[in-house]
Amino acid sequence: MQHPVRNFNPHLSVDCVVFGFDGEQLKVLLIERPGSVQKSDRNKRYKLPGDLIFKMENLESAAQRVLHQLTGLENIFLRQFSVFGKPDRIPEGDDLNWLEHSTGVDINRVVTTAYYSLIRIDKSKTAKELLHNASWHNVNALPALAFDHNSIIEKGLECLRMAIRFEPICFELLPGRFTVRQIQILYEVILGQQLDNRNFRKKLLKACYIEKLDEKQSGVAHKPANYYKFNKKKYIESRKDLLYYNF
Amino acid sequence: MQHPVRNFNPHLSVDCVVFGFDGEQLKVLLIERPGSVQKSDRNKRYKLPGDLIFKMENLESAAQRVLHQLTGLENIFLRQFSVFGKPDRIPEGDDLNWLEHSTGVDINRVVTTAYYSLIRIDKSKTAKELLHNASWHNVNALPALAFDHNSIIEKGLECLRMAIRFEPICFELLPGRFTVRQIQILYEVILGQQLDNRNFRKKLLKACYIEKLDEKQSGVAHKPANYYKFNKKKYIESRKDLLYYNF
Structure with missing residues (x-):
């Protein structure tokens, strides 16, 4: 039945x-x-x-x-x-x-x-x-x-x-090399809010897996910004000893 | 067809x-x-x-x-x-x-x-x-x-x-009042690793939504520990202005 x-x-x-x-x-x-x-x-x-x-x-x-x-x-x-x-x-x-x-x-x-x-x-x-x-x-x-x-x-x-609060998956959305400004805009549009430029830059560049390249923008009207890249290998390495808890 | x-x-x-x-x-x-x-x-x-x-x-x-x-x-x-x-x-x-x-x-x-x-x-x-x-x-x-x-x-x-890295849902598993030791054990069994006592305590008590109660353990062999509770209202309040991004 x-x-x-x-x-x-x-x-x-x-x-x-x-x-x-x-x-x-x-x-x-x-x-x-x-x-x-x-x-x-x-x-x-x-x-x-x-x-x-x-x-x-x-x-x-x-x-x-x-x-x-x-x-x-x-x-x-x-x-x-x-x-x-x-x-x-x-x-x-x-x-x-x-x-x-x-x-x-x-x-x-x-x-x-x-x-x-x-x-x-x-x-x-x-x-x-x-x-x-x-x-x-x-x-x-x-x-x-x-x-x-x-x-x-x-x-x-x-x-x-x-x-994106705990994984750098955003880099999937960016070209291989990017400026700080580009990634900040990406975070802003995902989060739906403006972020403080100075804090964002400081926080980003502290991450050991964000590497400064020896290349700058060209053909831009403003002062050319430096390019950076995301080093996935370093990211994975850096997570190994991280204690995963927060309050 | x-x-x-x-x-x-x-x-x-x-x-x-x-x-x-x-x-x-x-x-x-x-x-x-x-x-x-x-x-x-x-x-x-x-x-x-x-x-x-x-x-x-x-x-x-x-x-x-x-x-x-x-x-x-x-x-x-x-x-x-x-x-x-x-x-x-x-x-x-x-x-x-x-x-x-x-x-x-x-x-x-x-x-x-x-x-x-x-x-x-x-x-x-x-x-x-x-x-x-x-x-x-x-x-x-x-x-x-x-x-x-x-x-x-x-x-x-x-x-x-x-x-548990970004939400205090662990408190669902604890009694209404708990000692620092109790919550540390809970974090340790969930994460599957031992945590440093001093750092854990410091990090926990910094959270504005962990409230010290005016009560201590009784009938224990060791020095009685203080009880704390989780204040959900304060937690929600504290998240309002938080910037949600990390690297």
Whole structure:
């Protein structure tokens, strides 16, 4: 005998919040849903990159597959941050119609595992090979998105903010060499607040894994700033003896 | 037309890693699986508390339901930390047989969302109302558990270690009043390493939300230590103007 209430299998998907930085703004990669969305629903024409998982596929492999198809990049920095599974997260009507039409599957409930990913927008491959229906949007000025994708981005950003407090993952978003000003702008747009220049600089340059390069900006109107780079090996070394607790 | 490879719905479950602290060791709450496990599988007779989710149930509600049934407690501290979805995580044989027998459901693949939870072992209600087949086990000396539950606990502990670096959630595991020694032991068992007494004390007492009480231990052989308490309101207040970044 089966318990009817248990014998219930939702669909499972992955969704990716791909953050990028263009030197000024924090961006997120969105997909324009083709066709089938009603006129009344125009402002929900964008969604996160994502897909239902395949039968024998790991969740993380599914997320890598989605991002590879989208950007042509392999081994993208990817971090699982939350599961979204409210029974009513796919509203009946346009969202459900579109999903059933585009997947060819009768949908009842979809539980999605969300990942965030950090990509350098200036990587030529990324820009060139982006699918035609994908585009970067300022994270602070997003339209109303399909499903619960605005909430997913919000939560992803919250987790990114938390993560940069104890891991230098931001460097994934910067070119190999950068100025202090560039990284400060990046921190400011992620944290959503202005930081004191002098303190930021002091704190940053104290880190043993930030290396000063023998190169300066050229062709700039202001006094050329020095370039720095992130030394990952030194970072890992420096963590070995660190005592991990705080109050 | 349906895409056959997509038309696949796994089962969805929640599993809870319930951490407790008895003053000396970090413990985790395990369930003994009744019947149906073969003799050959004796050392896998324990599992984490968990269940398949119901049709219209939120994931977090399912986790709260499991813990409420187990402990009689409401509104338990609960944090989602990861999804475990490898296609082969439920091995054929005893594990699968037991699962199908105990749920009454034909199982192919189960994706589970894992939560960790912090409970004071000394809460009388917890101890009294624990189901007969539940028991506390030292997190450092666990037997081989069912399914991938050892990996889930390991990952949960890793996330707890990360979390105590920037949030005072440890106090969920301590009685309302505690000595410096008690909280140091708790940090040591979670981090798995000894901490320097003097530094720990200094760092702890600097936090404005640790309040010295006008009470000392009584009936102890050594010099009675002072009691302290955690002031949550002050903690929240103190975070308001904090700049959240680090290198």
